Amino acid sequence: MATRYFGxxxxxxxxxxxxxxxxxxxxDLTLPGLVYAAxxxxxxxHARIQAIHxxxxxxxxxxxxxxTGKDMVDSGVKSLPCGWLLPGMKxxxxxxxxxxxxxxxxxxxxxxxxxxxYTAEDAARLVEVEYEVLPAVADGAxxxxxxxxxxxxxxxxxxxxxxxxxxxxxxxxxxxRAHKTVKLxxxxxxxxxxxxxxxxxxxxxxxxxxxxxxxxxxxxxHVHRLLMAAFVLGIPEHKLRVISPxxxxxxxxxxxxxxEETIVTWxxxxxxxxxxxxxxxxxSFVSDAHGRDHITEAELAxxxxxxxxxxxxxTIANLGAYLxxxxxxxxxxxxxxxxxxxxxxxxxxxxxxxxxxxxxPVDAYRGAGRPEATYVVERLMDIAARELGExxxxxxxxxxxxPDKFPYxxxxxxxxxxxxxxxxxxxxxxxxxxxxxxxxxEELRKQGRYIGIGLSCYIEACGIAPSQVVGxxxxxxxxxxxxxxRVHPTGKVTVYTGSHTHGQGHETAFAQIVADExxxxxxxxxxVHGDTGSVPFGMGTYGSRSAPVGGSAIVLSLQKxxxxxxxxxxxLLEAAEEDVVxxxxxxxxKGVPDRFKTFQEVALQAYLAHNYPPGLEPGLEAxxxxxxKNFTFPFGTHICVVEVDPETGKVKILRYVAVDDAGRIINxxxxxxxxxxxxxxxxxxxxxxxxxxxxxxxxxxxxxxxYALPRADDLPSFEIDHTVTPCPHxxxxxxxxxxxxxxxxTAAVVNAxxxxxxxxxxxxxxxxxTPEKIWRAIREARAA
Amino acid sequence: MKVPVTVTVNGQVYQREVEPRMLLVHFLRxxxxxxxxxxxxxxxxxxxxxxxxxxxxxxxCTVFAVQADGSQxxxxxxxxxxxxxxxxxxxxxxxHGLQCGFCTPGMILSAYDLLQRNPNxxxxxxxxxxxxxxxxxxxxxxxVRAVRYAAEKLRVQA
Ligand code: FES
Ligand code: FES
Numbered sequence: 015m016a017t018r019y020f021g022x023x024x025x026x027x028x029x030x031x032x033x034x035x036x037x038x039x040x041x042d043l044t045l046p047g048l049v050y051a052a053x054x055x056x057x058x059x060h061a062r063i064q065a066i067h068x069x070x071x072x073x074x075x076x077x078x079x080x081x082t083g084k085d086m087v088d089s090g091v092k093s094l095p096c097g098w099l100l101p102g103m104k105x106x107x108x109x110x111x112x113x114x115x116x117x118x119x120x121x122x123x124x125x126x127x128x129x130x131x132y133t134a135e136d137a138a139r140l141v142e143v144e145y146e147v148l149p150a151v152a153d154g155a156x157x158x159x160x161x162x163x164x165x166x167x168x169x170x171x172x173x174x175x176x177x178x179x180x181x182x183x184x185x186x187x188x189x190x191r192a193h194k195t196v197k198l199x200x201x202x203x204x205x206x207x208x209x210x211x212x213x214x215x216x217x218x219x220x221x222x223x224x225x226x227x228x229x230x231x232x233x234x235x236h237v238h239r240l241l242m243a244a245f246v247l248g249i250p251e252h253k254l255r256v257i258s259p260x261x262x263x264x265x266x267x268x269x270x271x272x273x274e275e276t277i278v279t280w281x282x283x284x285x286x287x288x289x290x291x292x293x294x295x296x297x298s299f300v301s302d303a304h305g306r307d308h309i310t311e312a313e314l315a316x317x318x319x320x321x322x323x324x325x326x327x328x329t330i331a332n333l334g335a336y337l338x339x340x341x342x343x344x345x346x347x348x349x350x351x352x353x354x355x356x357x358x359x360x361x362x363x364x365x366x367x368x369x370x371x372x373x374x375p376v377d378a379y380r381g382a383g384r385p386e387a388t389y390v391v392e393r394l395m396d397i398a399a400r401e402l403g404e405x406x407x408x409x410x411x412x413x414x415x416x417p418d419k420f421p422y423x424x425x426x427x428x429x430x431x432x433x434x435x436x437x438x439x440x441x442x443x444x445x446x447x448x449x450x451x452x453x454x455x456e457e458l459r460k461q462g463r464y465i466g467i468g469l470s471c472y473i474e475a476c477g478i479a480p481s482q483v484v485g486x487x488x489x490x491x492x493x494x495x496x497x498x499x500r501v502h503p504t505g506k507v508t509v510y511t512g513s514h515t516h517g518q519g520h521e522t523a524f525a526q527i528v529a530d531e532x533x534x535x536x537x538x539x540x541x542v543h544g545d546t547g548s549v550p551f552g553m554g555t556y557g558s559r560s561a562p563v564g565g566s567a568i569v570l571s572l573q574k575x576x577x578x579x580x581x582x583x584x585x586l587l588e589a590a591e592e593d594v595v596x597x598x599x600x601x602x603x604k605g606v607p608d609r610f611k612t613f614q615e616v617a618l619q620a621y622l623a624h625n626y627p628p629g630l631e632p633g634l635e636a637x638x639x640x641x642x643k644n645f646t647f648p649f650g651t652h653i654c655v656v657e658v659d660p661e662t663g664k665v666k667i668l669r670y671v672a673v674d675d676a677g678r679i680i681n682x683x684x685x686x687x688x689x690x691x692x693x694x695x696x697x698x699x700x701x702x703x704x705x706x707x708x709x710x711x712x713x714x715x716x717x718x719x720x721y722a723l724p725r726a727d728d729l730p731s732f733e734i735d736h737t738v739t740p741c742p743h744x745x746x747x748x749x750x751x752x753x754x755x756x757x758x759x760t761a762a763v764v765n766a767x768x769x770x771x772x773x774x775x776x777x778x779x780x781x782x783x784t785p786e787k788i789w790r791a792i793r794e795a796r797a798a
Numbered sequence: 799m800k801v802p803v804t805v806t807v808n809g810q811v812y813q814r815e816v817e818p819r820m821l822l823v824h825f826l827r828x829x830x831x832x833x834x835x836x837x838x839x840x841x842x843x844x845x846x847x848x849x850x851x852x853x854x855x856x857x858x859c860t861v862f863a864v865q866a867d868g869s870q871x872x873x874x875x876x877x878x879x880x881x882x883x884x885x886x887x888x889x890x891x892x893x894h895g896l897q898c899g900f901c902t903p904g905m906i907l908s909a910y911d912l913l914q915r916n917p918n919x920x921x922x923x924x925x926x927x928x929x930x931x932x933x934x935x936x937x938x939x940x941x942v943r944a945v946r947y948a949a950e951k952l953r954v955q956a
Contacts, residue, residue, distance in 0.1 A: 025894070033874075034878055131824075132817065208934055261898065263897070263935055517935045690939045694936075695934070717839070725928075
């Protein structure tokens, strides 16, 4: 294969429509007769619904209907399903609208359908709900205390599951033998994803054909369709078409099946008109699945040579009021299994308690479990190095899994495919001039300036995921990916992929792969996704799976296409199939390169199919379902340099260096963009972001006024580099890069700030590291 | 009660009757069908809805349609002239200043306003000027480069 496109930093083909305002997001769409839905949401975190009075709302001019949870359940609508089951897990029902009780602020109790969105919002305020307010709990640890208000009768102690991984005995033993142990209690605070495009859904029902169409902001339209059709609405899957057009960011929050999209689909049939709902930002804050929210106790045991002997981790994971689609997987298999980091740790034991609280459900948010694990590991490594009096880079180096030990089996289930951790570390240290920087740091300290250098050597498990593995761990689905490649008679190609883009540039990156493999111009390749009406069943985009899993499915189909085309070419060239070579878009007989048939000529013959030899089937298209053999394991080292102003507590990021290894890179421009965005979200968590609930489980940070997202002013320019350790088990050698930045950055930034604060004897502050928190910590330290 | 408004959008005059409380952003999107202007928040924080009103960047979610009566509005759809991308649009494309593209129209129009006031901004000035616009995808790194690209190109053209 000649690589004219793979590895080239090509500009994105999708951009012209976005920079001219011609993108098509769900809220941009309209239909004849369209009506609007407004949700009536609970202002209380926990309350019994005693009565709902619709009358006033129904009398409001322009209102078409008002429905409650009871209306839905009476018509046969079922609970929203959870797609990942753990042994012994409690699974209380979650109806699209609350029926008897509300369990978090923002839970839907009724929906108003009206002629326009202003009227719908007006009338939503006229729906009168009588509540008996009950005590509520928002904090995961408090929910476990005796006497805490129970979220569900099914789980009176609020425990959804208790889960563990690793060898408990062996780990205890390692701690008994330890020369030194290091302990850290930390909170990985709750985040709210905040894709800038709010979630939206528009549904239509056609009584003539008994078919539904749903346009929805989705990262995986087929999964939305499957869950909604089969589990909630009980309609045949082939009668529901789900279309997810341009999607304005997701970061995980658009993977899950939500109440609102289910409600509009159901309501469209009830009112006989198409129905649209678009979240207001306030609704996004209380209804999009949140992320993280762990309380953790972690310990590291180290021997006299500074080698890690073992790790012990205990985590309380706050799941919110209900189980979102993939919620149980995040704090267990995507977290506990990553606790080995880049290190050779002989034994690890991790216990996780999943807890219900009266808060918005928590599920995958960019990185999902892996940033939480990396934060634990990289904070512990830093603190251990400090307490042992070692340089944090050298301490890590000493404990790395060496390059000759791959594939490497960790004590927590995963088998790392390939890696060269020292390579990435060295490169990052070199770029930042580490030794010199440490010297400067010393000098500046003497002048009363507090510079901090923070490292984060992360690992992630991407390319989600081998179906057999995730099935054995509780996933209720296989996580392979599909691709259909259709060659048209003119040799132009349409690729239908089951993965879906919400900003990752698939239309460009996938086309690069296809154009190279077939030796055709990239302009001749079209990538189609996001429509269950045209794309074969696929699993969508999350967990950095599009390139390694989705891309590999495309390659498998291209191989089938080439095989078939070679047969046709052999026939046309009157040669034996084995003698036909395909190169740069041409088929020729070995040794006679000037007698050839182009890919386009062969494509045409595939459809003309005149005088075909017997047994050769006309047409040229192929579909494949690729099931990965293993996860992929991108890794790297990020280094952040900060300065802390001791008088104000303000942190300024001076430099940020990222060296990532995601295997082979299809399009470096796109890959770097993904890293930038990921770092921004990681920095956001470290310094700014956090969901704040009060004692009554009211969400105080429920708007962009109260929840601090990083702005252009808060971030530095990034210095990005790569090493390349190809993935050995997929045909592209790619590992995925969508989440690396987020996974690495929080630890890098927090380690940097703690390094800056070391002269004050400050060991740990929980995120977000706001000026106020730092200022208080410095003041206390100075007073002591 | 509806009131008449007359607005020139991207050079074309529109006369419509609207509710006095209708926001300019909904007027543009729902009444005129110009969906390039986006809504990202309820609190005038995100900047997804920025358009030019009489040449100045405004958040169209904080302006009522009736307040725009008699004014000249430019939306992202009207920025390219004669099929020629504006240097800012080109910059965002060249420098990979967008991913999902949702914040992009607002970003471009805010940057337009900046470059009118300050044709040669430093990186810091660019970051400062874009404080009212959130992008959740790009980390801003490439947006800053995109604006710089456009500034250079506009200076050469001038
Ligand atoms: S929609 Fe106008 S600032 Fe967010
Ligand atoms: S490109 Fe997605 S929000 Fe900016």
